[in-house]
Amino acid sequence: MRSQVVIIGGGPSGLLLGHLLHRRGIDTVVLERRTRAHVLSRIRAGILEQGLVKLMREAGLSARLEREAITHDGTCIASDGEEFRIDFKALTGVPVVVYGQTEVTRDLYDAREAADAPIHFEVEDVEILDVEGTRPHVTFRQGETQHRIDCDFVAGCDGFHGVSRQTIPVARRREFEKVYPFGWLGVLSETPPIHHELIYANSPRGFALCSMRNAALSRYYIQCPLSDTPDDWPDQMFWGELRRRLPAEHAETLVIGPSVEKSIAPLRSFVCEPMRWGRLFLCGDAAHIVPPTGAKGLNTAASDVHYLYHALMEHYEDGEDAGLDAYSERALARVWKAERFSWWMTNMLHRFPEQTGFDLRIQRAELAFLRDNSDAQAAMAQNYVGLPY
Ligand code: RFL
Numbered sequence: 001m002r003s004q005v006v007i008i009g010g011g012p013s014g015l016l017l018g019h020l021l022h023r024r025g026i027d028t029v030v031l032e033r034r035t036r037a038h039v040l041s042r043i044r045a046g047i048l049e050q051g052l053v054k055l056m057r058e059a060g061l062s063a064r065l066e067r068e069a070i071t072h073d074g075t076c077i078a079s080d081g082e083e084f085r086i087d088f089k090a091l092t093g094v095p096v097v098v099y100g101q102t103e104v105t106r107d108l109y110d111a112r113e114a115a116d117a118p119i120h121f122e123v124e125d126v127e128i129l130d131v132e133g134t135r136p137h138v139t140f141r142q143g144e145t146q147h148r149i150d151c152d153f154v155a156g157c158d159g160f161h162g163v164s165r166q167t168i169p170v171a172r173r174r175e176f177e178k179v180y181p182f183g184w185l186g187v188l189s190e191t192p193p194i195h196h197e198l199i200y201a202n203s204p205r206g207f208a209l210c211s212m213r214n215a216a217l218s219r220y221y222i223q224c225p226l227s228d229t230p231d232d233w234p235d236q237m238f239w240g241e242l243r244r245r246l247p248a249e250h251a252e253t254l255v256i257g258p259s260v261e262k263s264i265a266p267l268r269s270f271v272c273e274p275m276r277w278g279r280l281f282l283c284g285d286a287a288h289i290v291p292p293t294g295a296k297g298l299n300t301a302a303s304d305v306h307y308l309y310h311a312l313m314e315h316y317e318d319g320e321d322a323g324l325d326a327y328s329e330r331a332l333a334r335v336w337k338a339e340r341f342s343w344w345m346t347n348m349l350h351r352f353p354e355q356t357g358f359d360l361r362i363q364r365a366e367l368a369f370l371r372d373n374s375d376a377q378a379a380m381a382q383n384y385v386g387l388p389y
């Protein structure tokens with residue numbers, strides 16, 4: 001087999017890159033370790049920046065998104081029983097939209113299928129070979145059969161646990177990591193959202209987030225110990241704890257119902273440098289992870305896709321490699337800003353096990369400054385709606 005670009009990973013990064021390239025006549029093969037149903041069962045991001053909306057439009061895939069996405073002009077921040085609002089629209093002129101990662105991924109799978117573009121599910125033992133040499137290729141196994149695909153480039157879009165990053169020799173990559181001492185317990189429930197905008201809450205009992213997917217589907221999160229499992233949190237206990245972390249006027253209006261999904265995610269900040277090794281280019285979670293507090297993971301994956309898509313297009317259409325050469329530096333410059341913002345949001349809103357009285361007063365001052373200072377609000381809003389690319 002031969003393909004111009006082999007894409008490892010059929011998550012949102014891999015599928016979006018694949019579809020954008022397909023539309024420019026650049027052929028791709030996508031290799032995915034799991035089944036389509038499994039990928040679509042993972043409940044992840046909910047907030048899209050305009051940059052990702054624009055990319056979906058560029059890919060010709062924004063019709064359902066434009067019909068179903070909910071526009072959010074601001075968000076609420078609650079602390080110590082009080083709350084204030086950050087008005088994205090007034091501060092930046094730009095809103096964010098609520099449209100689940102599951103829906104983005106479904107639109108991308110449907111498009112790939114309609115285009116009849118190759119995608120192999122349940123692949124195993126993927127190896128990326130000779131990306132530094134003259135005959136880059138990828139080998140993998142599907143069932144009993146061993147395959148080889150020769151290619152020009154490999155896009156490593158296989159998430160944090162993938163093989164792509166590991167292909168870069170240890171001596172040639174630097175990894176920067178911060179692991180937070182708590183996780184997020186997430187619950188999806190077929191109930192109307194508590195509020196028309198998101199509520200991020202810092203409470204003495206820990207962080208809570210009220211989000212949504214649509215008018216009849218809510219997504220809630222609470223900070224929990226890393227040692228907890230979803231079985232430790234029967235629905236009634238979850239709703240009780242969520243209520244206790246929200247300002248009273250919201251807690252009273254919370255509509256509860258059975259959870260349709262419940263999972264715990266650890267929180268981590270992580271960056272791998274560089275994001276390029278020879279003809280291998282890393283994209284999305286394969287190269288970097290943010291704690292979900294700033295809603296930046298999927299959106300940062302999208303900016304990587306944008307840079308790599310344009311660089312590959314310039315290579316194939318203009319014979320120009322400046323974009324490929326600048327890819328890692330360009331992508332990392334934006335990634336680090338998203339890392340900083342997510343780290344800042346996480347620190348401001350969570351309770352840490354070792355937090356001293358001093359730390360708590362600093363956190364309270366940070367929140368009060370944000371509540372009272374329009375420049376601080378503008379900086380927060382610019383980061384939340386997404387820095388330009
Ligand atoms: P993914 O989605 O992990 O996809 C990688 C794919 O690669 C496959 N794979 C392999 N395939 C072949 N061979 C191998 N060896 C392979 N190893 C792995 C995997 O099966 C998978 O299908 O990475 P991608 O495409 O880079 O997308 C990144 C996003 O998924 C991620 O950043 C976001 O979900 C993060 N995130 C959020 N991001 C936002 O922008 N806004 C949000 O509101 C937001 N909320 C969240 C989040 C992530 C969360 N969790 C669970 C970590 C909320 C949560 C709770």
Ligand code: PHB
Pocket residue numbers: 044045046047198209211212219292293294295296
């Ligand atoms: C979500 O809806 O899943 C969501 C929203 C905002 C975040 C994280 C997750 O910061």
